[in-house]
Amino acid sequence: MKLTTLEVISNRQLNPRTYELILSGDIPPVKSGQFADLAVKGWFLKRPFSIADCEGGRITVLYKAIGGGTREMAGWKKGDTTDALVCIGEGFDTSACLKPLLVGGGIGAAPLYLLAKEFNAMGITPDILLAFRDKEEAYYIDEFKALGNVYLSTDNGSLGYKGNALEALKYYNLEFDRYYACGPLPMLKAFAEYSRQGQLSLEARMGCGFGACMGCSIKTKGGPKRVCKEGPVFRADEVIF
Amino acid sequence: MKLTTLEVISNRQLNPRTYELILSGDIPPVKSGQFADLAVKGWFLKRPFSIADCEGGRITVLYKAIGGGTREMAGWKKGDTTDALVCIGEGFDTSACLKPLLVGGGIGAAPLYLLAKEFNAMGITPDILLAFRDKEEAYYIDEFKALGNVYLSTDNGSLGYKGNALEALKYYNLEFDRYYACGPLPMLKAFAEYSRQGQLSLEARMGCGFGACMGCSIKTKGGPKRVCKEGPVFRADEVIF
Amino acid sequence: MDLRVNLLGYTLDNPVIPASGTFGFGYEFAEFYDINCLGSISLKGTTLEPRYGNPLPRIAECPSGLLNSIGLQNPGAQKVVAEELAKLGRVYGKKVIANVGGSAIDDYVQTASEFNNADSVFAIELNISCPNVKHGGMAFGTDPKVAAELVREVKKASTKPVMVKLSPNVTDITELAKAVEGAGADAVSLINTLVGMRIDLRTAKPILSAVSGGYSGPGVFPVALRMVYQVKKAVGIPVVGMGGIMTAYDVIEMMYAGAAAVMVGTANLVNPYACRDIIASLPRVMEELNISSLKEIIGRAHNG
Amino acid sequence: MDLRVNLLGYTLDNPVIPASGTFGFGYEFAEFYDINCLGSISLKGTTLEPRYGNPLPRIAECPSGLLNSIGLQNPGAQKVVAEELAKLGRVYGKKVIANVGGSAIDDYVQTASEFNNADSVFAIELNISCPNVKHGGMAFGTDPKVAAELVREVKKASTKPVMVKLSPNVTDITELAKAVEGAGADAVSLINTLVGMRIDLRTAKPILSAVSGGYSGPGVFPVALRMVYQVKKAVGIPVVGMGGIMTAYDVIEMMYAGAAAVMVGTANLVNPYACRDIIASLPRVMEELNISSLKEIIGRAHNG
Numbered sequence A, B: 001m002k003l004t005t006l007e008v009i010s011n012r013q014l015n016p017r018t019y020e021l022i023l024s025g026d027i028p029p030v031k032s033g034q035f036a037d038l039a040v041k042g043w044f045l046k047r048p049f050s051i052a053d054c055e056g057g058r059i060t061v062l063y064k065a066i067g068g069g070t071r072e073m074a075g076w077k078k079g080d081t082t083d084a085l086v087c088i089g090e091g092f093d094t095s096a097c098l099k100p101l102l103v104g105g106g107i108g109a110a111p112l113y114l115l116a117k118e119f120n121a122m123g124i125t126p127d128i129l130l131a132f133r134d135k136e137e138a139y140y141i142d143e144f145k146a147l148g149n150v151y152l153s154t155d156n157g158s159l160g161y162k163g164n165a166l167e168a169l170k171y172y173n174l175e176f177d178r179y180y181a182c183g184p185l186p187m188l189k190a191f192a193e194y195s196r197q198g199q200l201s202l203e204a205r206m207g208c209g210f211g212a213c214m215g216c217s218i219k220t221k222g223g224p225k226r227v228c229k230e231g232p233v234f235r236a237d238e239v240i241f
Numbered sequence C, D: 001m002d003l004r005v006n007l008l009g010y011t012l013d014n015p016v017i018p019a020s021g022t023f024g025f026g027y028e029f030a031e032f033y034d035i036n037c038l039g040s041i042s043l044k045g046t047t048l049e050p051r052y053g054n055p056l057p058r059i060a061e062c063p064s065g066l067l068n069s070i071g072l073q074n075p076g077a078q079k080v081v082a083e084e085l086a087k088l089g090r091v092y093g094k095k096v097i098a099n100v101g102g103s104a105i106d107d108y109v110q111t112a113s114e115f116n117n118a119d120s121v122f123a124i125e126l127n128i129s130c131p132n133v134k135h136g137g138m139a140f141g142t143d144p145k146v147a148a149e150l151v152r153e154v155k156k157a158s159t160k161p162v163m164v165k166l167s168p169n170v171t172d173i174t175e176l177a178k179a180v181e182g183a184g185a186d187a188v189s190l191i192n193t194l195v196g197m198r199i200d201l202r203t204a205k206p207i208l209s210a211v212s213g214g215y216s217g218p219g220v221f222p223v224a225l226r227m228v229y230q231v232k233k234a235v236g237i238p239v240v241g242m243g244g245i246m247t248a249y250d251v252i253e254m255m256y257a258g259a260a261a262v263m264v265g266t267a268n269l270v271n272p273y274a275c276r277d278i279i280a281s282l283p284r285v286m287e288e289l290n291i292s293s294l295k296e297i298i299g300r301a302h303n304g
């Protein structure tokens, strides 16, 4: 992990509220599931975002404009800079997994992109289940199709199966030796109850992003763990919801 | 008075701590003695500065870097912008004055530049007494020489007469039918005690800069008056120190 | 989009009221914009006799706000009623709130009574929390018994609804709120300023001539919001919320906490158009947050 | 340039101490820089038994700071002494301050005693002001009698100097300071966090699971400075100042107000290098302000 200044290479709108931000700078090697904490001028705390991709000294962040900070980010232009902590946390564990299922809910699909690439590099074409509220919220479908077998669902049926991620998993009859889920807490909880064979990427409001404040400590069977340090990825069977 | 966005045209260092800032924008007519209130990013309140010159939609501010805000301003570059209130307050009264004496103490000389120009336009060449702490603090001497008869003094004698402004006035034997003084409070007080025939430009810490907060109210014989609204220029015989 | 709220029997077109002391007697802001967009106006704190207030400096900057030690400069109640209200009446057609300060119960009572016949005043805001007047405001604002006694006396003398402005510089603000409610207050407004201080780095002396002053601006918002929430839980009378409101989002948050209307202070000083801008952006923000009527969101954070 | 100050018989190379709860048990910051530059370290608040603390969310952002409701998460006193101090000892050669929390007098007494034989601990900081623990900290921090009683008991049991950390959420902080001084406290530190709150605009619910939390960061600096100034005037024991310090300038201002040393909290969270950077820039700032020795400026704002 590292505190550094990143420069905006591009900031592209993908759908009404989702953006793709490409940043360059002095970036250490990234493991999928790790995140970056980006400073936004005028806001006191940095904002945490999964690293969706990493290539040639650049990282990609896929973000949804939901509040003051992300709305401000939507206005970032090429050449703008941000102070950032990069490569935070422990990433996904891809070891000993031959039939992965990647499950993204809404903006939670972001870290799965880099994860899918990692599986590709291991010679594995993952199944990728992407669940959105509606068609308007969807993004990066083609990009994911280039890396795996994509299955889609929406709450209102405007794209793919009509239903939530877990319902879609059953509908599409998807099998896995391990699933990798990132999305809203209720979705993660539902998956953890459905199967222990998974890894969950969790969110938490963060004070520091590097383990100092205990602001993000969750309860696990192994005692309290910090989303920013021991996480954000946890085994489905260790998290106490 | 007006709230507007100004653009930095140039920001030139005149001596170790004094800078000349030229700003352009939609600027209403300026009267000498009026001031501008400039927003500095990262600081809550705007900073008030006398308008030292005004020409062709541009204003000049002469400022000394003394604290956080002015140190930040010293880094402003061409093209930077600042939100500003411009043309605040009542200016100097030049009416019925044939033999003016302009007295500036340190950075207080700033508004006298525009005042000297106004006298020139009326066909009058003013006497201009500039008092500094030392030679290093001096600035704009040649500029003032182009507009009037310049007399100098410094506390340590490194430039001109060795002594303060009032001592220098006596030493140079300067006469006037009205003096116009701007500088540190003790200097203004000394002048007000020496002669009632003057106008004083006062400073005050300001909350708003446009008359709303009463943060800058001084006592005058005519009741409380606001430096930002009825001032910053007051008659020497009305101010209660 | 319904922006209207009710306060003390008066319907405000919107909940945004410039806070006392940051808007003068209102008319000077008419230079900047048509102030008839404002829900109402809380006038500069008024005392029985004219006051100059504290010596300069009276203002010190803070990272996220400012300190003031104005000390209730005002021309005195009679002049306010005779002159300032008249000047304001020429540019503002709605009713306003008279903010009353003092240093003894009798002061308050007499000053409040001066407004009895002022038709344009729909409520008295009793400032029992000014940190900037010696032997003044503050004592009334920190002792529930004294506060209650004051409110009872003012209620007897005033023909207008009385709103009491509470100080945040106390261990438990709900005690004060309950005391003034018990004494007959018709509403409470909060918060007044937090006592703060700055020191001049160049001289090592306090910046304010009064040494300490009242801290306001966005830096106090979290404290203000907490107190509004607490007081809303503790009393049945309307709560007017203020402290650090800078945007329409802050207005909504304050109303969620329990504010029936809000006051905007320091924001006016850093941007003379602040209240106008906040009011103008309220409909867009309401739409974004799926709010159709502001009345309905008052205290929503208390549900469930 | 002399940056040294004395605190409770111990000489600090400089007055900058990371504040409790914002620096863990210190060693994790050694990943970022050589923490031996620090004057000392105030360790994460420690209780007798291990504590998980409050449910998430525990953090809410503010315009100029943050709210936390951690609730004293810590592994318990024995583990702190046995494991955390050892880990810290490997990367930090100076003595540290153990910050002690609790919810009953006995808790505090036993926890403080656990550090009696910890050589690397030169003082106990008694946290009687944590707003984030039910039936805890706060009561001790708002009632002078209870606070004094607590201090007396801890003093009997502890072999280390005892510094008492005061709450700003009181009407008169000097009463508390005088009470703990009278009970034998060797120093006071202040301020702990101000109670604040934020509401989620999207859900209209309080952001923190604990509803309210402790507000810290630059937004509290003016309040902290005022209280340090007041307490310095009121007591004879050393005052350690904190609350919103972000820069070397803030350190000087706090020392002018009366701080014998300072603690830096929230700044560490937004910039892991904050303490190092502040210490590194102190000599330059001292030169600019014509200060040759930091010892000499303590309380300078009280002169004349």
Ligand SMILES: Cc1cc2nc3c(=O)[nH]c(=O)nc-3n(C[C@H](O)[C@H](O)[C@H](O)COP(=O)(O)OP(=O)(O)OC[C@H]3O[C@@H](n4cnc5c(N)ncnc54)[C@H](O)[C@@H]3O)c2cc1C
Pocket: A035, A045, A046, A047, A048, A049, A050, A051, A061, A062, A063, A064, A065, A066, A067, A068, A069, A070, A071, A107, A110, A111, A202, A203, A204, A205, A206, A232, D060, D061
């Ligand atoms: C490990 C991790 C990875 C994330 N990855 C992504 C991603 O790839 N793309 C994406 O769009 N979002 C991601 N998020 C969520 C993202 O951090 C928030 O959407 C963002 O912080 C909101 O900022 P704001 O200023 O717009 O909202 P505001 O509500 O104005 O923010 C106020 C404060 O709350 C915090 N906050 C608000 N919502 C969240 C949240 N859901 N999680 C954590 N903090 C929050 C903000 O960081 C800020 O401190 C991630 C969160 C975490 C913890």
Ligand SMILES: Cc1cc2nc3c(=O)[nH]c(=O)nc-3n(C[C@H](O)[C@H](O)[C@H](O)COP(=O)(O)OP(=O)(O)OC[C@H]3O[C@@H](n4cnc5c(N)ncnc54)[C@H](O)[C@@H]3O)c2cc1C
Pocket: B035, B045, B046, B047, B048, B049, B050, B051, B061, B062, B063, B064, B065, B066, B067, B068, B069, B070, B071, B107, B110, B111, B202, B203, B204, B205, B206, B232, C060, C061
């Ligand atoms: C009407 C008027 C005209 C002025 N004209 C000039 C000028 O032409 N050139 C120039 O260099 N300076 C001028 N000043 C002084 C200038 O405003 C201050 O030097 C400047 O505000 C300092 O800002 P800072 O951030 O560097 O200092 P800081 O000390 O960090 O500022 C903190 C706060 O105090 C205020 N402040 C500090 N010193 C003063 C002061 N002397 N007067 C008023 N407010 C102060 C700042 O505005 C700010 O709000 C003028 C002041 C007034 C009132």
Ligand SMILES: Cc1cc2nc3c(=O)[nH]c(=O)nc-3n(C[C@H](O)[C@H](O)[C@H](O)COP(=O)(O)O)c2cc1C
Pocket: B207, B213, B214, B215, C019, C020, C021, C022, C044, C045, C046, C068, C070, C072, C099, C127, C130, C165, C191, C192, C193, C215, C216, C217, C218, C220, C242, C243, C244, C245, C263, C264, C265, C266, C267
């Ligand atoms: C310059 C100034 C003057 C004030 N004068 C008064 C006053 O006369 N009466 C009063 O009740 N409150 C007064 N206040 C307090 C404000 O009305 C308000 O309670 C406080 O500033 C918090 O709100 P804000 O953060 O939006 O400014 C004053 C505040 C400021 C900044």
Ligand SMILES: Cc1cc2nc3c(=O)[nH]c(=O)nc-3n(C[C@H](O)[C@H](O)[C@H](O)COP(=O)(O)O)c2cc1C
Pocket: A207, A213, A214, A215, D019, D020, D021, D022, D044, D045, D046, D068, D070, D072, D099, D127, D130, D165, D191, D192, D193, D215, D216, D217, D218, D220, D242, D243, D244, D245, D263, D264, D265, D266, D267
């Ligand atoms: C995340 C966090 C955790 C804290 N934990 C403790 C604690 O355990 N014990 C304590 O005495 N103070 C604790 N505090 C208070 C700080 O030590 C300090 O008093 C306060 O934050 C004000 O200083 P600051 O503005 O520099 O942060 C904590 C503060 C924060 C932000």
Ligand code: FES
Pocket: A205, A206, A207, A208, A209, A210, A211, A212, A213, A214, A215, A216, A217, A226, A227, A228, A229
């Ligand atoms: S955010 Fe501070 S420990 Fe995780």
Ligand code: FES
Pocket: B205, B206, B207, B208, B209, B210, B211, B212, B213, B214, B215, B216, B217, B226, B227, B228, B229
């Ligand atoms: S600065 Fe507000 S009235 Fe002059």
